[in-house]
Amino acid sequence: MPPAYNVALMTTHAAAPAVPPLDQHPWSVRDSADLYRVEAWANGYFRINQRGHVAATPAQGIEIDLHDVVTGLRERAIHAPVLLRFTDILAHRLGAIREAFVSAMKENAYRGDYRPVYPIKVNQQHQVVAELADVGHDLGFGLEVGSKPELLAVMAMTTPTPDQLIICNGFKDARYIEAVILATKLGRSIIPVVENELELRLVIDCANRYGIRPNIGVRAKLSSSGDGRWRDSAGSRSKFGLFTSELLDMVDTLREHNLLDCLTLLHCHNGSQVQNIRNIKDAITELTHIYVELKRLGAGLTTLDIGGGLGVDYTGEQANQFSSMNYTLEEFASDVVYRIRSVCDTAEVEHPTVVTECGRAMVAYSSVLVFDVLGSTGPRRFRQPPEIARFHEGPLEDLPQPIIDLQEAYNDVADNRLLECYHDAQQARDQALTLFSLGYLTLPQRALAERLFWATCFRIREVRDRTGEEIEELASLDLILSDVYFANFSLFQSLPDTWAIDQMFPVMPIHRLQEEPTVQAILADITCDSDGKIDRFIADGKPDRTLRMHALDGKPYYLGVFLVGAYQETLGDLHNLFGDVHAVHIRLEDGQWCIEDVVKGDTAGEVLAYVQHDTARLKSMMQRDCERAVRAGRLSVDEARVLTRFYESGLDGYTYLEPPDAP
Numbered sequence: 001m002p003p004a005y006n007v008a009l010m011t012t013h014a015a016a017p018a019v020p021p022l023d024q025h026p027w028s029v030r031d032s033a034d035l036y037r038v039e040a041w042a043n044g045y046f047r048i049n050q051r052g053h054v055a056a057t058p059a060q061g062i063e064i065d066l067h068d069v070v071t072g073l074r075e076r077a078i079h080a081p082v083l084l085r086f087t088d089i090l091a092h093r094l095g096a097i098r099e100a101f102v103s104a105m106k107e108n109a110y111r112g113d114y115r116p117v118y119p120i121k122v123n124q125q126h127q128v129v130a131e132l133a134d135v136g137h138d139l140g141f142g143l144e145v146g147s148k149p150e151l152l153a154v155m156a157m158t159t160p161t162p163d164q165l166i167i168c169n170g171f172k173d174a175r176y177i178e179a180v181i182l183a184t185k186l187g188r189s190i191i192p193v194v195e196n197e198l199e200l201r202l203v204i205d206c207a208n209r210y211g212i213r214p215n216i217g218v219r220a221k222l223s224s225s226g227d228g229r230w231r232d233s234a235g236s237r238s239k240f241g242l243f244t245s246e247l248l249d250m251v252d253t254l255r256e257h258n259l260l261d262c263l264t265l266l267h268c269h270n271g272s273q274v275q276n277i278r279n280i281k282d283a284i285t286e287l288t289h290i291y292v293e294l295k296r297l298g299a300g301l302t303t304l305d306i307g308g309g310l311g312v313d314y315t316g317e318q319a320n321q322f323s324s325m326n327y328t329l330e331e332f333a334s335d336v337v338y339r340i341r342s343v344c345d346t347a348e349v350e351h352p353t354v355v356t357e358c359g360r361a362m363v364a365y366s367s368v369l370v371f372d373v374l375g376s377t378g379p380r381r382f383r384q385p386p387e388i389a390r391f392h393e394g395p396l397e398d399l400p401q402p403i404i405d406l407q408e409a410y411n412d413v414a415d416n417r418l419l420e421c422y423h424d425a426q427q428a429r430d431q432a433l434t435l436f437s438l439g440y441l442t443l444p445q446r447a448l449a450e451r452l453f454w455a456t457c458f459r460i461r462e463v464r465d466r467t468g469e470e471i472e473e474l475a476s477l478d479l480i481l482s483d484v485y486f487a488n489f490s491l492f493q494s495l496p497d498t499w500a501i502d503q504m505f506p507v508m509p510i511h512r513l514q515e516e517p518t519v520q521a522i523l524a525d526i527t528c529d530s531d532g533k534i535d536r537f538i539a540d541g542k543p544d545r546t547l548r549m550h551a552l553d554g555k556p557y558y559l560g561v562f563l564v565g566a567y568q569e570t571l572g573d574l575h576n577l578f579g580d581v582h583a584v585h586i587r588l589e590d591g592q593w594c595i596e597d598v599v600k601g602d603t604a605g606e607v608l609a610y611v612q613h614d615t616a617r618l619k620s621m622m623q624r625d626c627e628r629a630v631r632a633g634r635l636s637v638d639e640a641r642v643l644t645r646f647y648e649s650g651l652d653g654y655t656y657l658e659p660p661d662a663p
């Protein structure tokens, strides 16, 4: 478009068409529920109440208002970021999983038992495992471990409940296996799952040495490929399990040692967060065929352990997509039971006890991360076109050509020219920046160019939204024009899967939901890492690059990230030395919520010690430096005291930002 410079146009900013609001009806809580798709992902555990707050709904007719909880915690000097763990949601999940299998077994006239186990790798925090050992025990849940340290924790924790099933997966050395065999002597119901030949030899040696006949499990390498992000957990390239011919060798070896009847469990794990039910059906069918064949060869098999993998529909799409799944818990249970029964019935083999290791689906729903927004940045304040006189004193004709072009692009924005104006504005902005780098533009002129560019983009977007025109290239405008909300948390510590594997979690404000959220923004955490951000959010159809949030008004503004109970705490790291957040256990008592336990997050001193700093030495070095400054007259005694106090209380304080009035 040739630049036709026109002074009259330069001064007619007010002529931009007023854009009517998109929706005239007053915003309601229902609109917020639709916008954040709460019903799609919450699985009945969360809703928005009439006060416009998110509430957890762990039981019929009972709600725990998250904003009340956060306010109550603040009164107790426990500040965001904070992880809320809802004990009653966890208990409900265990019950729901159990119920799904029990019903499926009833429907299918299945004659075997159901014995679920909780893989503690999913969340090893003591309180979570203790809860699972406690509530889970009453519901028949056992525990699964994948390493020596996990076994050490579980051996002690099951002291009062020795009948709880313990499944031992993962690579095992002689000590690990010796501990398993001795735990059998101690009365634990424990099964080592053999992953390779060496482990088998160790199990046999140890069993002979201690004179016991242990229960032995084996993991099979299935040919059915896995699915989704963790598909390599299954299939012939999997790290784990025995090939078919190795299974046959194992049978021979056990027979030689007169231990074939001890081979009681067959295991597979098809990968985590299986998104397509078809993969589950194929794997279970294959596994059950192996089961009946091994039984035919004389193995004492009684139990089929189908591993984990039951997904969580984080996005609520109910689709064969990562972060979602195309089946329900009930369908999963029904398909598993039906497949096992069919294969066993055909082979005239007794129905085995079914073990599941579905960890994610047990704990994901029970934790919510809540953090506060500290402030924002973004081009929104440049929505209106600039006053030229603020940036340029001389005659308008003296303005550099790219700035004139930008002004033209702004003035030309109209229904049928959106893309053309956008291209013109981009080109003129780039030219202005080049001229600045070559020294031909002053700083105010550069600022003017930027302001005109933003104003043009906002105007293009407004017209696009008003007309509903769908132009693919203009979709990026939403991201370009969005704000950045600075949020008081570390992505690397609290949501590592968002960073590492693009896992999506539902994110939304936990209050002000009766108010229309008018700001489109992404979230940036407080680490000094540009990766520390969330810029993919759950929306209708495909993920959205921005989240609609409320304008900041100087009062605390809290956001929740939901369904974070699985894997996030364990995988989190200490990037920038941001440590564990406070974790608070909330339980229902007589229909009211109460704080059951507070696990304080790491202090700065603790994380420094974790990376081998001697905090006592750090304190004394600071003390000495202050004294030197006092002697040299650079600090007063009072100032030195303030500084040393600040330093010492800083070491004892939270690693995250706290309000100024925090004690």
Ligand SMILES: Cc1ncc(COP(=O)(O)O)c(C=O)c1O
Pocket (backbone or CB within 6 Å): 119, 122, 144, 169, 269, 271, 272, 273, 307, 308, 309, 310, 357, 358, 359, 360, 361
């Ligand atoms: C052997 C085994 N069992 C169970 C699980 C738990 O899987 P999920 O949490 O997806 O159910 C895992 C995790 O990958 C695993 O490796």
